[in-house]
Amino acid sequence: xxxxxxxxxxxxxxxxxxxxxxxxxxxxxxxxxxxxxxxxxxxxxxxxxxxxxxxxxxxxxxxxxxxxxxxxxxxxxxxxxxxxxxxxxxxxxxxxxxxxxxxxxxxxxxxxxxxxxxxxxxxxxxxxxxxxxxxxxxxxxxxxxxxxxxxxxxxxxxxxxxxxxxxxxxxxxxxxxxxxxxxxxxx
Numbered sequence: 448x449x450x451x452x453x454x455x456x457x458x459x460x461x462x463x464x465x466x467x468x469x470x471x472x473x474x475x476x477x478x479x480x481x482x483x484x485x486x487x488x489x490x491x492x493x494x495x496x497x498x499x500x501x502x503x504x505x506x507x508x509x510x511x512x513x514x515x516x517x518x519x520x521x522x523x524x525x526x527x528x529x530x531x532x533x534x535x536x537x538x539x540x541x542x543x544x545x546x547x548x549x550x551x552x553x554x555x556x557x558x559x560x561x562x563x564x565x566x567x568x569x570x571x572x573x574x575x576x577x578x579x580x581x582x583x584x585x586x587x588x589x590x591x592x593x594x595x596x597x598x599x600x601x602x603x604x605x606x607x608x609x610x611x612x613x614x615x616x617x618x619x620x621x622x623x624x625x626x627x628x629x630x631x632x633x634x
Contacts, residue, residue: 451576451593455498456566458581459505459551460559462599463487463540465582467533480532484539490599491547494580497606498597502575504566505544506552506559513558560586567594587614590622 466486473482494500544551554562560583567577567589577594579586586596587609596609607613614622 451574453500453502453576453578454566454570455494455500455503455578455580455597456563457491457494457503457505457549458559458563458579458583458586459487459540459544460508461581461583462490463507463537464533466490467530467536480536481539483533483536484543487540488543491543491549494597494599495547498578500578504550504552506562506566507541508559509553509555509557511555513556513561564589584618584625584628587618587625588622590614 463483466489467483470482470486473485474480541551552562552566553559563579563581563586567579570577571591571593575593577589579589579594579596580599581596582598582600590596590609590611592611598607598609600606609617611622614620614625618625618628620628
């Protein structure tokens, strides 16, 4: 990657869900679950300290259906409803972003992944380098000479930066073919 200005796009929905599944049982004295909020905040603080991004945005999936539901009736039909312990933390995670003064972007009808892909393309066209912050394998298909994916990793494992070479070494295919693998896993 060159020394062009960098834009960091955080897949807030993926990072929030990942934190929820990584940190269970954490709650306030009144029983309010806080594991996802704590994990998300920890990831965000580490990103800010390690990367010191000048351009940063956090993207979340909007509530409700997206254009994909219109195109494919059974889209995510087998996905379970969001756990109440996770849903109750959404306002707190959004508040964390506000406190850090990080813009939140949520487009009705579009998943965060779709918006990230669009913004990454537009940013590259404007001469920016892009770092997508996510543990979602599907976003690896965006990797090219100007877009990389930064997986913050799990507690104590350290971050992994995926460029074209790293994607091919890990998955055995170039980034543009990752979607063909057809498996849903975290990095």
